[in-house]
Amino acid sequence: MTGPSAPSSHLRVTADAYDAVAVRYAEFVRDEPALPLDRAVLAAFAELVRTTGPGPVAELGCGPGRMTAHLRGLGLDVFGVDLSPVMIDLARATYPDLRFDVGSMDALDLADGKLQGVVSWYSVIHAPPQDVPSYFAEFRRVLAPDGHLLVAFFESEGEPVTAFDHKVATAYRWPIDDLAGLAGEVGFLEVGRMLREPREGERFRRGHLLMRMGE
Known part of the structure; x- marks a missing residue:
């Protein structure tokens, strides 16, 4: 089991950046998921x-x-984890009936095989590319065999x-095949993918990968 560890420099920078803009960011994402394609891929996952x-x-x-609240509305037993203590305070105040924990997705305080599902909704975008395989390995560790x-x-x-x-902290755009390949290297099998073009006010194409645990 991997437990909490001291955050690396990029994690501290990211957490501090989101702490600083938490209230404005919460207002910005208030209506998510706004688009039918986004809701469809979340519904398929659920x-x-x-x-x-x-x-x-x-x-x-x-x-x-x-998004945690949206997933709960889709019938899931869901909780949220975030690096930013200010974000977690906002989440707890807004959704007091849901569980929210401060933590890092690369070192989760969870037992092996604990989860039936993991959602990373525009959160690995801030991880340096060389660190992304370790994030996927951690996702695999905490997922049940059929997760x-x-x-x-x-x-x-x-x-x-x-x-x-990125408006909050440095982020990375990924070729969808490359990201799927990294997940495959740690044992995930692709179920499906969805690409959508940017809507008005967005700069980049959005990618979505739905995967399951391999043998």
């Missing part, structure tokens, strides 16, 4: 989790809790992994 049996689901990088993973991210549209000036 249906797959429900059909594999009861068990908790973690939204990792939950921010102010809006599912949903990852949402900014897609690179034919370019290699590319850093960009």
Whole structure:
């Protein structure tokens, strides 16, 4: 079992950045998931989790809790984890009937095989590319043998992994095949993928990978 550890420098920078903008960020994501395609991939994930049996689901990088609450509305036993203590305080105040914990998705304070599902909704985007395989390995560690993973991210549209000036902290756009390949290397099998073009006010294509635990 991997327990909490001292955060690396990029984790401290990311947590501090989100602490500083937490209230504004909560207002920005208040209406998510806004688009039918986003809701559809979340609904597909929830249906797959429900059909594999009861068990908790973690939204990792939950921010102010809006997506955690949406997943609860889809019938999941869900809780949220985030690096930012201020975000967690906001989530607890807004959704007092849901569980929210401060923690890092690369070192979760959870037993092996504890979860039926993991959602990383635009949260691995801040991880340096060389660290992403360890995040996927941690997701695999905490998932049950029939568990599912949903990852949402900014897609690179034919370019290699590319850093960009995210409004909160440095983030990375990924080729969807590369990200799927990294997940496959630690034992995930792809169930499906969804790409959508940016809506008005968005800069980049969005990628979504739905995966299950391999043998």
